[in-house]
Amino acid sequence: MHHELQALLVLLISAVLLVPIFRYFKLGAILAYLFAGVLIGPECFQMIGNPQAILAFSELGVVFLLFLIGLELEPARLWTMRRSVFGMGLVQMLVTGLVLMGLAAIAYFPIKAAFIAGFGLALSSTAFGLQLLEEQRQLKTLHGQGAFSILLFQDLAVVPLIAVIPLLSGVGTAATWTGTLRAVAMVAGFIFVGLYFIRHLFEFIARSRVQEVFTAMSLLIVVGSAILMESVGLSMGTGAFLAGVLLANSEYKHELEINLQPFKGLLLGLFFMAVGMSLDLGVLLSKPQWIALALFCLLATKGVLIFFVGRFFGFPKEAARNMAFILPQGGEFAFVLFAAATTAGLLLPEQTAVLSAAVTLSMAATPLLFALNQRYLRSFSEVSERPFDVVDTKDTVVLIAGFGRFGQIVSRFLQTQGITFTILEHNASQVDVARRYGRKVFYGDASRKDMLESAGAANAKVFVLAIDDAETSVLTARMVREHFPHLHVIARARNRQHALELFELGIEQVHRETYLTSLEVAKEVLLNLGAQREQINKKLALFRSHDERILRKQLAYKGDEKGLISLTNQANAELAEILREDQSTLAVQP
Numbered sequence: 001m002h003h004e005l006q007a008l009l010v011l012l013i014s015a016v017l018l019v020p021i022f023r024y025f026k027l028g029a030i031l032a033y034l035f036a037g038v039l040i041g042p043e044c045f046q047m048i049g050n051p052q053a054i055l056a057f058s059e060l061g062v063v064f065l066l067f068l069i070g071l072e073l074e075p076a077r078l079w080t081m082r083r084s085v086f087g088m089g090l091v092q093m094l095v096t097g098l099v100l101m102g103l104a105a106i107a108y109f110p111i112k113a114a115f116i117a118g119f120g121l122a123l124s125s126t127a128f129g130l131q132l133l134e135e136q137r138q139l140k141t142l143h144g145q146g147a148f149s150i151l152l153f154q155d156l157a158v159v160p161l162i163a164v165i166p167l168l169s170g171v172g173t174a175a176t177w178t179g180t181l182r183a184v185a186m187v188a189g190f191i192f193v194g195l196y197f198i199r200h201l202f203e204f205i206a207r208s209r210v211q212e213v214f215t216a217m218s219l220l221i222v223v224g225s226a227i228l229m230e231s232v233g234l235s236m237g238t239g240a241f242l243a244g245v246l247l248a249n250s251e252y253k254h255e256l257e258i259n260l261q262p263f264k265g266l267l268l269g270l271f272f273m274a275v276g277m278s279l280d281l282g283v284l285l286s287k288p289q290w291i292a293l294a295l296f297c298l299l300a301t302k303g304v305l306i307f308f309v310g311r312f313f314g315f316p317k318e319a320a321r322n323m324a325f326i327l328p329q330g331g332e333f334a335f336v337l338f339a340a341a342t343t344a345g346l347l348l349p350e351q352t353a354v355l356s357a358a359v360t361l362s363m364a365a366t367p368l369l370f371a372l373n374q375r376y377l378r379s380f381s382e383v384s385e386r387p388f389d390v391v392d393t394k395d396t397v398v399l400i401a402g403f404g405r406f407g408q409i410v411s412r413f414l415q416t417q418g419i420t421f422t423i424l425e426h427n428a429s430q431v432d433v434a435r436r437y438g439r440k441v442f443y444g445d446a447s448r449k450d451m452l453e454s455a456g457a458a459n460a461k462v463f464v465l466a467i468d469d470a471e472t473s474v475l476t477a478r479m480v481r482e483h484f485p486h487l488h489v490i491a492r493a494r495n496r497q498h499a500l501e502l503f504e505l506g507i508e509q510v511h512r513e514t515y516l517t518s519l520e521v522a523k524e525v526l527l528n529l530g531a532q533r534e535q536i537n538k539k540l541a542l543f544r545s546h547d548e549r550i551l552r553k554q555l556a557y558k559g560d561e562k563g564l565i566s567l568t569n570q571a572n573a574e575l576a577e578i579l580r581e582d583q584s585t586l587a588v589q590p
Helices: 002-024 029-040 051-058 060-071 075-080 082-106 111-122 126-135 142-168 175-207 211-230 236-246 253-277 281-286 288-312 317-326 332-343 349-377 405-416 428-436 449-454 470-483 496-504 515-528 533-557 561-581
Strands: 398-401 421-425 462-465 488-493 509-512
Touching: 002 029, 002 253, 029 126, 029 253, 029 349, 051 060, 051 253, 060 126, 060 211, 060 236, 060 253, 082 111, 082 142, 082 288, 111 142, 111 288, 111 332, 111 349, 126 142, 126 253, 126 317, 126 349, 142 236, 142 288, 142 317, 142 332, 175 211, 175 236, 211 236, 211 253, 253 349, 281 288, 281 349, 288 317, 288 349, 317 349, 332 349, 398 405, 405 421, 421 428, 449 470, 462 470, 470 488, 470 496, 488 496, 496 509, 496 533, 509 515, 515 533
Parallel strands: 398 421, 398 462, 462 488, 488 509
Antiparallel strands: none
């Protein structure tokens, strides 16, 4: 027990130290976990000596991930994806597997070993692909759904690939067909139970009103469905995904998501570290040229083939390229397939070591390739594959960036006053909804200089910054201040920290989105308690004036938490004193 706790402590310390550092340099959490795994693994500092045991356990992270994704997919929606899953997924698997098999044969692999190597490398990493899409909030985009369809089919394809190993090794048995029938019967029975019994079981558990029991039930459904499917030869992820789909219409869907999100995040991090630990540095150093060649062939071949398969199935060029940069890596199931093939004598240990190293390095390279695509190669928005609208407006007076709830109200009032304005919104679905209601909204990225130029920024007078995302808002504000200094910027801030960042850029008119509403609610409370409106207004004016001054002072303490706390406490005491000294005491009824 002491040894296991010590290993857990090492894993937690590694994650806590390295993830924030990698995030700071915008390298992503996945690379941090991989690097941490290499450092603490048996090939480097040897803090943990058995990465395979951790890898087997941490695959539960992929299981939880697939269950949560299944919760987002109602059965009817999954049915609409059948062409992408069983059409594009099947073609990608066959074409990529055969091409990589041919390359392995050229590298003097025997034909059976080449088959295992080719189709094993054709599998992509569900954990890496879906985690990247989730981090960038792109899972529901066109390329996100396409990538997910391919990954889902690959997870299903693992079963026949593992089943064919005994046949290739000459140990084939009639039990193969029996196992297949058992798997089909198990899936059918699982669907029946999921549709007619699991919801009632959740209802019974919910009536107990004990949160930890509901959490335990959530874990039981995920882990139980995974183990059940694995017992008949299917992957654990397939079972969890199927369970998620069956519960997608359940009234307990959101509570399940809340309960399982922490487990998913921790276990996925553990999985990525286990992959890093499994990298054989000895093979990497002894055969660098072979591994480099295998890595290049894997990434280039899969990337190119996925692009053309995507185009063949009607995906736009941008979406197909995005998929190619998300799925070029090898997958976690490749390790399982190669290990089984080695045990059966189909792959030599040195061949398995080279292939496994190439898969691990391809996983490490994927976040970098994905970031390269996002930064330098994409033509359109990161949340859509369609081109931005062509905006050619020269007579606009006001530019509005963002058409969420804030930008909508501003534009509605300006329209009643006959003021000419142009709206830019970077969310394609939001634009489509607005247009259905007759609003003239352009699909475009307001953080791009060329987009603002075409929208008439050179002649406009006012720029309303109504973008919801704080990071994008600050980026846009910086670009406007640099390239269009004549524009008078009026900005919406999500919170106090966002406001401070905008003040730092020299933007004077910053409005916190819930600030005035909160004061209005406080005013209504006092009115209902019997205070006089004039007295309340005077007190609120004093409060606002003091709070605005303090907000400006806090700018000097950005990054100094101790100084900021001291200033805030002092300011609150001063505000209480000012309001006490004011002559107009609120007459509140007891």
